[in-house]
Structure formats: C-alpha cells, structure tokens
Amino acid sequence: MRYDAAIIGAGAEGLAAAALLAGAGARTIVVERSERAGGRATTREFHPGFRASPFADELPPIPADIYWALDLARRGAIFRPAPVSPAARRFLRDVERRAADIRARAVAGIDSAPDHSFFSRPAVPAPWPGEDWMALSLADVLAREPPDIAAHLAAAALSGSVADPYLAGSALHLLTLPRSGFVTGGLASLANALVGAAHEAGADISLGHDVTDIRHAKGRVSGIGLADGSEIEARAVISTLDLKRTFLSFFQWNALPKEIVHAVGTFRMAGAAARVLFALDTMLPDAARDRIHVSSDLEQLAAANTVWRTGMIAPRLPVTLRIVSAADAGLAPLGQSVVTATLGAVPFRLFDGAWTREKREVLRMQALAALETAMPGAGAHVIAAEVIAPPDIEEALGATDGDLMGGALAADQMLSAGPWPDVPFPRCPLKGLYLAGSWLAMSGTCVAGAAAARTVAADIASGTLK
Numbered sequence: 001m002r003y004d005a006a007i008i009g010a011g012a013e014g015l016a017a018a019a020l021l022a023g024a025g026a027r028t029i030v031v032e033r034s035e036r037a038g039g040r041a042t043t044r045e046f047h048p049g050f051r052a053s054p055f056a057d058e059l060p061p062i063p064a065d066i067y068w069a070l071d072l073a074r075r076g077a078i079f080r081p082a083p084v085s086p087a088a089r090r091f092l093r094d095v096e097r098r099a100a101d102i103r104a105r106a107v108a109g110i111d112s113a114p115d116h117s118f119f120s121r122p123a124v125p126a127p128w129p130g131e132d133w134m135a136l137s138l139a140d141v142l143a144r145e146p147p148d149i150a151a152h153l154a155a156a157a158l159s160g161s162v163a164d165p166y167l168a169g170s171a172l173h174l175l176t177l178p179r180s181g182f183v184t185g186g187l188a189s190l191a192n193a194l195v196g197a198a199h200e201a202g203a204d205i206s207l208g209h210d211v212t213d214i215r216h217a218k219g220r221v222s223g224i225g226l227a228d229g230s231e232i233e234a235r236a237v238i239s240t241l242d243l244k245r246t247f248l249s250f251f252q253w254n255a256l257p258k259e260i261v262h263a264v265g266t267f268r269m270a271g272a273a274a275r276v277l278f279a280l281d282t283m284l285p286d287a288a289r290d291r292i293h294v295s296s297d298l299e300q301l302a303a304a305n306t307v308w309r310t311g312m313i314a315p316r317l318p319v320t321l322r323i324v325s326a327a328d329a330g331l332a333p334l335g336q337s338v339v340t341a342t343l344g345a346v347p348f349r350l351f352d353g354a355w356t357r358e359k360r361e362v363l364r365m366q367a368l369a370a371l372e373t374a375m376p377g378a379g380a381h382v383i384a385a386e387v388i389a390p391p392d393i394e395e396a397l398g399a400t401d402g403d404l405m406g407g408a409l410a411a412d413q414m415l416s417a418g419p420w421p422d423v424p425f426p427r428c429p430l431k432g433l434y435l436a437g438s439w440l441a442m443s444g445t446c447v448a449g450a451a452a453a454r455t456v457a458a459d460i461a462s463g464t465l466k
Helices: 012-023 064-069 086-110 131-135 147-157 170-176 188-201 243-250 258-266 298-309 357-374 390-397 439-443 447-462
Strands: 003-008 028-032 044-047 050-052 204-207 211-217 220-226 231-239 274-280 292-294 319-323 337-343 382-388 433-435
Touching: 003 012, 003 220, 003 447, 012 028, 012 188, 012 447, 028 231, 044 274, 044 382, 050 274, 050 337, 086 170, 086 439, 086 447, 131 170, 147 170, 147 292, 147 298, 170 439, 188 204, 211 231, 211 243, 231 447, 243 258, 274 357, 292 357, 319 357, 337 357, 357 382, 433 447, 439 447
Parallel strands: 003 028, 003 231, 028 204, 231 433
Antiparallel strands: 044 050, 211 220, 220 231, 274 337, 274 382, 292 319, 319 337
C-alpha cells in the first residue's frame, strides 16, 4: 500500500501528526522501532510496586486547540497543574507569551511557498518571536532579580541541561521553563490517549520495526526502507528524530547536496541529562510537590558547564528533585514514595572511556547526596534506585548524544539561525521530508508534530506533493 505520509517515531509528536493527518483523510502510517509507542511519554515499573517516567516527569503543555482536536480528555489524558513557585510566576507568563508567538510564527510558515533550491537565493528571514533572548545571557535577564530568585530561575531553566549562564544566548533556555502539570497515571497515559486518537482517525501504527533509510531520488523522498528489507512508499516522510539523527542515520551523505551535508555537519548537540529513580519505603511530605533545585547558583552552573566540556563529571552536578508520588499517589505503594532526580551537565562522552557501572554509581551517589541535603534522613529509606545515563537516553529514544532538546539551544542555530532558514519550517531542502523532532517542541508538546501534519496536508492540497 502506498501512503500519503510515513512517520518515523511513535512518540507524542509522531502520534499527534498521525492522528491529525489521518483525520484529514491522508493515508498515514507510523513506524516505531520499539515494541511500545510513547517515546519520552512512557511510565514503567522500575522496582516492584514503584513506577516513574524514566526520561521526564512532565512535558511542555499541549496547546488547547491541539488538545481538544485530538479529544485527549475523553481518552484519559488528564493533566493536573503542577505547583508554581512565586519566583517563577512572572517569568512563566512571559515564557507562555513567547511560546505562543513562536507557535503562531511556525504555523504562519506553513502557507509559505516551499523552496527546495538548496540555498540558491539569499536568506532574509523575518525575526522570530523571542529573538531578543538570542543576544542575552541568563545572567543578563535575571540581573534585576534577588540572587536567590535568580538562582532558582536559572536552575529551573537549565534543569537536565547545560549552558554557561553568563554567555550571550543562554537566555534562550528560559523557553524551557516548566509550564505544565503531571498526567494522571504517568506520561504513559498521554501516549495511550494519542495512540487511541491515531487509531480512531484511521492511521496505521507499526511497532517493532526499525527504519534504516529514507528513500529519495532527484531531490525528493519516495518512502522509507525497513531493517527487514521491506519498503513503505510515501509521498511525504515526517521524521520525529532530531536533525542529526535523521540525516546521519537515514541517508548516505554522498547522495545529498553539499549544502545539506554542511548544515547538518555543523549542527551541534548538547546532551547533558541523566536521571536517577528512587524508591523509598516511607511517605515523604506532600508539601514538597514542586521541584527542588539543589546547589544551583549561577557560579555552580557555570562551573558545571566548564567541566562538562572536558568530558568529566563535575564533583557537584546541578540536581533537580521531584517527589512524583506526592502528585500522583498511584505511582508508589501506600505509605511509600517515588523520587526522581534529574542531573544536568552530565557528558554523553566521557574523556576516560565508556560509561561503566562505577561511573553510573557516581551519578547515583550525587543524586542521593542531593536528596539527603533537601530532605535529611530520606536517604536511609531508599530501597532501590535506577540510573539512566545519557547513552541510555540515546539508545531508548534515538536522541543524538542523549540530547532531549533536539540540539544545543544556542543563538547561532535556533529560530532564524536554523540550519536552512530560507526553507519554511518544518520543511527541508529535500522535497517531501519534514522534521518534527526540533526545538519547536519546546513551545508545547505535539506542536512540532501538528505543524508537520498541517504542512504535509497543505502541500498535498496545493499539489506540491504528487
């Protein structure tokens, strides 16, 4: 069967794209290498009776129009508002405004005439919303705040990430400030709801099949090849993987235009997140539902960034703790708790070799020390822990270098400074290929997938894709 669209990856973005495209009448298939859909939106039992989402406690919010279009409330994806500290409220309002403006700009680009001339005309992009932060550092933006509030906001912006807060452009990390709540039952509830929406719309979901290449000829894609030797023909391909993984994994570089090879080759990743999941045999106080940032002043964040660049593990990593069972009691047995620790500035490649058991133990001990600092005595109640290092994230999610942001949030490769700013997002210079694994996901979960779906639908309707 020939499809209108083949989507690589059954995470939130891929499933949303599938549901919206199939709902618009396009023959759509999603191909996922894992045996389970969801990607980052997963919840699993890491110790008998204790469950957590291994890669994130929550995702950026789903914009209301997408949420209702997918009928996610009826499907069981119920969000519970997360506590917001007074220090973050004003910034969250500003972040929400900027995120909404970025979404609007991305959607506006859908109707722009696609250009696949490989940079044959000069790029003169209009400024993106939020570009004023490209010239500012976190320290600049937070300079008027009291030191403790500035440290709190910087730590929240860089949680599970890395940057020098004194470097111009690091203010872009404020776009990642958490703005959502928990999904009741864990993030897997969201994945299940999106799977239901895609199935009901008529999309096919193929699990346990690895995509090996994107077929293309004469400057346009024709489908995807699978590890079992089969091929799926499609006039559009949506990749929910990041830019590097998409082009490094699915194309032979000598078959691509030099401009694409250069743009992808110079695009930088910045994987820096690790996670530790703790099971405790006691109930921790409900009052501690908000994130707890441990040892996270601007100087420490800058120092951790410096050590990260050397490929070493800093002696004091920035750690964010969350008692996820306080927000959702179903994640732990009665009277017990689940705590997650998100560590930032953790290098994907260590200067002295592979990620051994001993090096993973360093992460566990740093997370445990942070837990004991925040809640003295809690460490004695830990009965199990699981460490998730950057290579584990890359292996599980296909995220290059374990980078959950889709690339370094730097002024020279975001917004109008993207890899091909003269081709309206989410299109690529290669006709028929669309990206839904980009930094646009910061502006809301399912946003990149919805933008890709709407762009494919528009290009089909205009006759661009035949």
